[in-house]
Amino acid sequence: MTTPLRIGFIPLVDAAALIVAVDKGFAAAEGLEVELVREVSWSNVRDKLNIGLFDAAHLLAPVAIASSLGLGHVKVPIAAPFNLGINGNAITVSPALHAALMEEIDGDRFDPMVTARALAKLVAKRRKAGAEPLTFGMTFPFSTHNYQLRFWMAAAGVDPDEDVRLVVLPPPYMVDSLANGHVDAFCVGAPWNSVAVDLGIGHILHFVSDILVRAAEKVLAVRQVWADKNPDVVASLVRAAVKGAEFIEQPANLTEAAQILARPERIGVDAEVIQRTLTGRLKISPDGTFRESGRYLLVGREEAGRPDPVQAAWLYAQMVRWGQTALTSEGVKTAMSVFRPDLYDAALGRRPPEQDPAAFGAFAGPVFDPDNIRGHLEAFEVGRWKA
Numbered sequence: 001m002t003t004p005l006r007i008g009f010i011p012l013v014d015a016a017a018l019i020v021a022v023d024k025g026f027a028a029a030e031g032l033e034v035e036l037v038r039e040v041s042w043s044n045v046r047d048k049l050n051i052g053l054f055d056a057a058h059l060l061a062p063v064a065i066a067s068s069l070g071l072g073h074v075k076v077p078i079a080a081p082f083n084l085g086i087n088g089n090a091i092t093v094s095p096a097l098h099a100a101l102m103e104e105i106d107g108d109r110f111d112p113m114v115t116a117r118a119l120a121k122l123v124a125k126r127r128k129a130g131a132e133p134l135t136f137g138m139t140f141p142f143s144t145h146n147y148q149l150r151f152w153m154a155a156a157g158v159d160p161d162e163d164v165r166l167v168v169l170p171p172p173y174m175v176d177s178l179a180n181g182h183v184d185a186f187c188v189g190a191p192w193n194s195v196a197v198d199l200g201i202g203h204i205l206h207f208v209s210d211i212l213v214r215a216a217e218k219v220l221a222v223r224q225v226w227a228d229k230n231p232d233v234v235a236s237l238v239r240a241a242v243k244g245a246e247f248i249e250q251p252a253n254l255t256e257a258a259q260i261l262a263r264p265e266r267i268g269v270d271a272e273v274i275q276r277t278l279t280g281r282l283k284i285s286p287d288g289t290f291r292e293s294g295r296y297l298l299v300g301r302e303e304a305g306r307p308d309p310v311q312a313a314w315l316y317a318q319m320v321r322w323g324q325t326a327l328t329s330e331g332v333k334t335a336m337s338v339f340r341p342d343l344y345d346a347a348l349g350r351r352p353p354e355q356d357p358a359a360f361g362a363f364a365g366p367v368f369d370p371d372n373i374r375g376h377l378e379a380f381e382v383g384r385w386k387a
Contacts, residue, residue, distance in 0.1 A: 002033040003233050008045045009036055009058035010171055011267040013190040013277045014085030014218045016257065016299055018058055019267075021244030023260050029243075030236035038265060041170040042140045049221060050076040056237060058084055059221035062315045065335045066142040068224075071325055079227040080219035081234055081343035082241045086304040088217050088297035089145055089208035090193040090282075091152070093185040094178055097134065098203040098285075110291075112211050112363045116156035123163045136160075137169040137177055137186035144217050145187040147318035148208045154382035155364035161322075161384065178202055189217065190277035190297060191269050197283050198273065204284040209295040213361030216311035216339070227343070238347035245300025254278055303352045307339035310360060313370035321377055323384030332373060 007022075009015040021027045022034045039045050042060055046067060049057040064078040093101065102109065104118035123134070138145040150160045160166055169177055174186045175196045186192075187208065196202030208215065220241055227234050248257045254275060262271035276282050280296035283289065298304035316335035320327045345351045360368055366379050377385045 002028070002031050003236075004033045004035070005055040005233070005237070006035045006037055006053065007056045007058070008039050008048055008054040010039055010042065010045060012058075012088075012171055012192075012218070013261065013267065013274055014088045014297065014299070015058040015267075016248050016261055016278070017082075017084055017241045017245040017305070018220065019244070020247055020257055020260055021240040023266075024244065024247060026243040026247070027237070027240040030240045032233070032236055032240060036266075040172060042143070046073065049078075049223065050074065052223070052226075055226065056220060056222045059219055060140055060143050061216045061219050061311070061339075062142040062144060062147070062319070063140065064219055064221045064338050065312055065315055066319070066324075068334055068338050069325060069331060071319065072142060077224035078221050078338055079224045079234075079340050079343065080221050080307055080338050081227070081340045081347070082220040082238050083216055083305050083307050084218040084220055084241070084299075085189075086214055086216060086298035086302075087207070087209040087212075087295055088189050088277075089148060089187055090190070090204045091149065091185060091187045091206045091208065092174075092178070092193045092196050092202040093205050094181075094183075094202060095200075095286075097184045098205065101205070110206070110210065112152050112206055113155060115205060116152050116158065119153060120156040120158050123158055127163075133163065133165045134184045135165040135167060135182070137167055137174055137183040137188070139171055139188060140168055141324070142319070144208075144215055144315070145189075147315065147322070148211055148215070149187045150322060151318070151362070151364070152206070152211050154380065157382060159382050175199065175201070191267065191273045194273045194276060194282055195269060197286060200286040203286070204282060204291070207282075207291070207293050207296050209293055211363055213295065214298075214311075215360075216308065216315070219307065219339070227340075231343075234343055235347035238344055242300070242305055242348065245305055248278065249300040306344050306352060307341050309336035309339045309341070310368070310370050312336045312339040313373065314360065314368050317368070317373045317376050320373065321380065321383040321385050327373060327377070327385070332370070336370070
């Protein structure tokens with residue numbers, strides 16, 4: 001007997017473990033008959049999950065937390081028993097903005113503090129000249145993209161709510177928006193940064209792993225009440241996703257995995273672009289310059305699939321920093337309870353070592369301590385948080 005499931009996803013490479021789990025038969029082997037439903041916007045995915053049109057979803061990690069807290073929408077507690085991706089985002093800028101930033105650069109252009117300072121100089125020049133604020137695209141108000149952009153800019157004193165304009169765009173629309181001049185830059189997941197570079201309309205300024213060493217990006221999300229009623233199905237789904245991630249991380253399977261993801265009904269871009277993403281070797285400029293990082297996107301290696309509640313606490317802290325919610329002990333507890341390493345461990349029958357908190361890392365600010373979010377917030381000059 002099989003269990004039918006409808007699972008929503010956005011066409012991004014960090015949905016890879018889920019897509020491969022279904023298309024390679026790992027889900028079927030666990031007794032699951034999965035229909036993957038491709039969506040365009042995160043609000044669609046969230047809403048369909050929350051009202052039960054989806055049994056599970058590829059979801060922005062902060063959206064799972066916001067839904068559980070009742071921020072920005074109705075309150076629907078979410079459980080995330082599997083991390084679909086660690087890192088994977090990049091900041092891409094237009095050729096004009098890239099040239100302007102390079103003129104202001106003083107130091108290593110791959111150092112995010114150096115580029116943030118260059119941005120601050122450029123913002124000041126534009127204000128003095130009476131120019132319109134630069135516009136940056138990000139995928140959702142409750143998204144790592146939003147918080148990563150803000151974290152980077154604010155480190156050099158750029159106020160993301162006053163000095164630039166941040167706008168929400170669905171991931172597949174980022175490239176057209178840059179091409180049409182609607183945005184000057186964007187932060188999005190793969191493969192859309194690479195698509196912009198290949199079209200000659202963008203330069204990848206930073207892998208977001210330059211800004212945060214290890215950041216929870218997408219989760220496999222289910223409603224908490226559904227998880228409580230269907231523990232065996234949740235365990236089967238986690239095991240299938242783990243097998244999908246393990247398949248992808250095997251070098252011998254790289255070409256096949258990229259071809260699966262490239263299908264029109266999945267991500268729908270060239271397999272070679274996806275393969276670049278999975279290897280962490282990306283073309284960063286239209287002139288053919290490449291850059292490589294072993295941390296660009298973690299799908300299964302380094303225990304990337306195991307949810308870490310410290311990651312949830314950091315995301316909650318960013319919500320507080322930027323005025324999306326107030327700091328409360330109950331809020332921290334709720335946020336951390338969304339990430340469910342207990343469900344992951346139970347599904348696999350093992351418990352890997354806990355992550356070293358210092359491995360979380362960031363290019364600016366103190367080491368993050370989930371037990372001292374107030375201290376984390378007080379370390380930064382720019383923000384919307386009120387003590």
